[in-house]
Amino acid sequence: MKHPLPLLLLLLTLLSSPGLKAQINAPAGRVVVTYLDSKLLRGNPGGENPRRRVSVYLPVGYDATPARRYPVLYYLHGFTWNDSLIFNKDGMKPLLDQAIAEGKIRPLIVVVPNEQTRFGGSWYVNSATNGPWGDFTSRELTTFIDKQFRTLARPGSRGLAGHSMGGGGTLRLALQYPGNWAAAYALSPALLGPHPSYLPGPGLSQALRATSAAEALSSHPVLSTVAVSRAFSPNPKAPLFGADLPGSLGADSLARRDAALARWVAGTPTYLLPTHTAALRQLRALAFDWGAQDEVRHIPPTCRTFSQWLSSFGIRHTAEEYEGTHGSRIMGHDGRMFQHVLPFFDKHLDFN
Structure with missing residues (x-):
């Protein structure tokens, strides 16, 4: 090495900079994995496991200060x-450690329930096939966490946030469970x-042609069709998937089933809004954002x-489109979670 001194000085300068120093020395919280044996999900016709794993982030100081209590952010996965x-x-733990160290948010508990199902996800809704996942998340889970921690x-x-399926779930649960949350933030809902x-x-076409439930697992489009059907147009008596699929096959054609599609539409936050405006008015704050280049094509326009519907009903909210895709700029130091979501909850949750 010809010039060790300048390189050494550069390294020392970088290590002494406040941002990097905090990143290296950020005090570490811990993640506890626990299990909730759900009474609500027990015996569901869809065969979903009622024993649910829950990952819980406990901030630094949780064990050292046994008299202290913390607000909780419930984060819903995609x-x-x-x-x-x-x-x-995704690196949620170091992100939370760093955010607390940098003062983006005061110490809090973060709860992430496992709501992956046989066909990819619960969509955080009550379903006659899958079981009452909305009630599980908003009632049974919160009661369990309050008793355990x-x-x-x-x-x-109590705050609520989530990404993609979890973002849609965040807005749906905010609408359907008034008085349960102080604030809600949805990422790419x-x-x-x-x-x-x-x-x-x-x-749809491949799902209708399936001869076994396992065939849905090999294709993401089929899996998505089945999961949405089990969530929004459930029919426990229907063969294979326990749902009314939004179509039927003729000899050489595919026909839509308007009745099933109508149930899908009725379950969206946009169509729940007119009859649930009081729930959102109880929130201290509501926000959501999305990437302009989202590969999931329905997300930007919806x-x-x-946002337009919220404005029409006079509901205060923040809606922001940014340059990004479905998964970009979510996690990490420069992502939406660190720079926007956590400061949002630091502002709107009670910490004592």
């Missing part, structure tokens, strides 16, 4: 994802409103429409 991947692949067990200290790209979707 379709085919789960709680373990949120922490072990030192939470500030009141709505003013899916199935926010009707759009021809998923009504009925490219997987987000814009939902």
